[in-house]
Amino acid sequence: MLIICAGPESFLARQKVRELIDAYQQKHDPSGRSIERLEHQSTLQDVLGRLGNMDxxxxxxxxxxxxxxxxxxxxxxxKLNQAVLKDADQNIVLTEEDKLPPAKIMEHFSKEKTFVYEYQKLSASDLRQAVVAICRQNELKAELADRLIALYPNDLWAINTAVQMISVSGLLPDQTLPDSQSNLFNTVDNLLQQKNQVQTGLMGMDAQEILPLLISQALNWHKVKHGQAQGVHPYVQKKLLNTDFQNPDFKTINFLRCLYATRSSLAGGKEIVPLI
Structure with a gap:
């Protein structure tokens, strides 16, 4: 079986992909072990090598x-269509496409074994309906939809990110975090990504304040990367998936050692900076 989820409205295509994966997991494999994410191996040779092989x-x-x-x-x-037919539904091939291939390509796929979900750019009324749905899913008022559409025209990705942030912080899009809290989160992000700005951000930070957040984000990163993200907020999941965490194992252990040091009175306050 071949399932195609295609843009150009990539947000809705991705949403359908997640829905299909969830449905598969509920019906066939609650553990999720039989789901292989092969986004970086998206070649004809790879899929042909997997189709028809017994597991x-x-x-x-x-x-x-x-x-x-x-x-x-x-x-x-x-060749791909023949492999899908021969496979006899032992494997479900799910591909997320930026746009649907041209008709001269699509005509070669079997209608019985190929399912297509194509999402075009939304009209104004359909866009508002989609944004209202996103707000309600996150227990926010539907009235927020018009404000979000005005801030992020025709961009469901940006709107969804804003909604996730609002649901976490309680702040509307034109509000900001207090400087101290904003600096704390920025410093943690810089530490995880090993950015040059980190030393400046650490100066003046309280170790007892920053270390719990560091450890929480480090552990959440490991959960998300290994597909065990239950309990991690969707916005945080998306953010961490796009975080290039340098030396993750070493850093996580180091953060825990630093926390132990501060709690054991071996180090404290600004003295923790060299340890981090």
């Missing part, structure tokens, strides 16, 4: 690709 540990698998169909020739498309 001793899973009777069915879901193979998630990204832009798998981009650039395929008609001959390659026929």
């Amino acid at each position: 001793l540990f899973a009777s069915k698998k879901l193979l998630k690709y990204e832009n798998l169909l981009t650039g395929l020739t008609p001959a390659q498309t026929k």
Whole structure:
């Protein structure tokens, strides 16, 4: 089976992908072990090598690709379709595409084994309806939709991020965190990503204030990267997925050592800066 979720409205395409993965997990594999995320291996050779191969540990698998169909020739498309038919639903190939391939490519796929979800850019009324739905999912008032659309025209990704931030902080888009809290979060982000600004941010920070947040974010990063993100807020998940965490294992252990040092009165206050 081949399932195609395509833009140009990429937010809705991604939303459908998540919905399909959740449905598969609930029906076939609550553990999620048979779901393979192969976004960085989106090649015809890779998928052909997996289709039709028996798995001793899973009777069915879901193979998630990204832009798998981009650039395929008609001959390659026929080969992929033949492999999907021969596979007999042992594997579900789910690909998220920036846009649907042209008709001369799509015509080679079997209608019985290919399912297409295409999302065009939304009209004004449909956009508002989608934003209202996002607000309600996050237990925010529907009246916020017009304000968000005015701030982020035709950008569901930015609107969704703003909604997640509002649900965490309680602040509306034109409000900001207090400087001290904003600096704390920025410093933690810089530490995780090993940015040059980190030393400046650390000066004047209270170790007892920054270390719990550092450890929390480090542990959340590990959870998200290993697909065990239950209890981590969706906005935080998205943020951490896009965080290039330098030396994650070393840093997590180091943060814990620093916390132990501060709690054991071995170090405190600004003295913790060299340890971090």
